[in-house]
Amino acid sequence: MEIKLPGISGRNGDAILTSWYFSESEFVSEGENLVEVVTDKAAFDIQSPCSGVLERICKKEGEKISVNDLLAEINENGSRNG
Amino acid sequence: MDVNDLGTVDYREAVDVQHFFRDQRIEGKIEDTLIVAEHYPVVTLGRTSGEDSIIDAAYFEDLGIEIIPAGRGGKNTYHAPGQVLLYPVIDIGAKKRKDISYYIDFLETTVARSLGRIGVAAERTGRRGVWSGGRKIAFIGIAVRKWVTFHGASININNGIEAFGHMAPCGETDITVTSAKEILGYEPDMNEFKAILADQFEMDMKEYYRGAGEEKIKVG
Numbered sequence: 001m002e003i004k005l006p007g008i009s010g011r012n013g014d015a016i017l018t019s020w021y022f023s024e025s026e027f028v029s030e031g032e033n034l035v036e037v038v039t040d041k042a043a044f045d046i047q048s049p050c051s052g053v054l055e056r057i058c059k060k061e062g063e064k065i066s067v068n069d070l071l072a073e074i075n076e077n078g079s080r081n082g
Numbered sequence: 083m084d085v086n087d088l089g090t091v092d093y094r095e096a097v098d099v100q101h102f103f104r105d106q107r108i109e110g111k112i113e114d115t116l117i118v119a120e121h122y123p124v125v126t127l128g129r130t131s132g133e134d135s136i137i138d139a140a141y142f143e144d145l146g147i148e149i150i151p152a153g154r155g156g157k158n159t160y161h162a163p164g165q166v167l168l169y170p171v172i173d174i175g176a177k178k179r180k181d182i183s184y185y186i187d188f189l190e191t192t193v194a195r196s197l198g199r200i201g202v203a204a205e206r207t208g209r210r211g212v213w214s215g216g217r218k219i220a221f222i223g224i225a226v227r228k229w230v231t232f233h234g235a236s237i238n239i240n241n242g243i244e245a246f247g248h249m250a251p252c253g254e255t256d257i258t259v260t261s262a263k264e265i266l267g268y269e270p271d272m273n274e275f276k277a278i279l280a281d282q283f284e285m286d287m288k289e290y291y292r293g294a295g296e297e298k299i300k301v302g
Contacts, residue, residue, distance in 0.1 A: 008180070008182050008226075009182045009183040016130060018129050018130070038129045040183050041155045041210050041224060042154075042182045042186065043128075043153060043224070045227045047228060
């Protein structure tokens, strides 16, 4: 599943990706905090919409991101034990 | 709406309380809640504090004032007794406008109107925060988890403002900071201001989120 930056701020869609809570190849459960972005005086946690293995991180910490940018891909067929 | 006045507490203690209320709100165990507090002197660094967050570290070190990271948006700021901290724990995801900028607009409006009620002419401008006569009097830095807010606003009421001259508040190097005491020439009553702030917050929330979930707010 593709993880994209949702529209969280009407004023300005730009944000900075500040922190990944998981690394590539790690298992993420649905609803867990996946990534933190900062926008417009706010730090915002984005939760994983599904369970699976964080297969690919597409944006690095510190990168400027916009609404609908692809942040990561999660393999829903991946298991906790690989 | 429930209002919890923590009194004057260590910054970290207030963060722990916010996390507790935030998690309770996420789990639906409590309604929207306001936390107000004052903090012992401390400099906090928001999530985007960087090299542009100029701080005269030696000045704060000499005074024994810690410089610590904070899990909110924004850059650096200073807290001390006499400054009112407003930490709303609000489920904006349950309301029609799931929009962080809109929420911050609302927060700034509430602070400006509350200051107006104690005789301080304050306004929102094109820059974040709340301003009075071109000087910054309140600072914004929030965090949101599962659309529940925490952190919030700090408002200079009776605190000294000299420390702000030893840093670039919010990373801004071209601003002057003020306080209600400096503007009014006397010290407004802190408890009265906190009560006004809570009252104004509730009124403005109905205005900003009218028809968008205000039935979830417990009044009284």
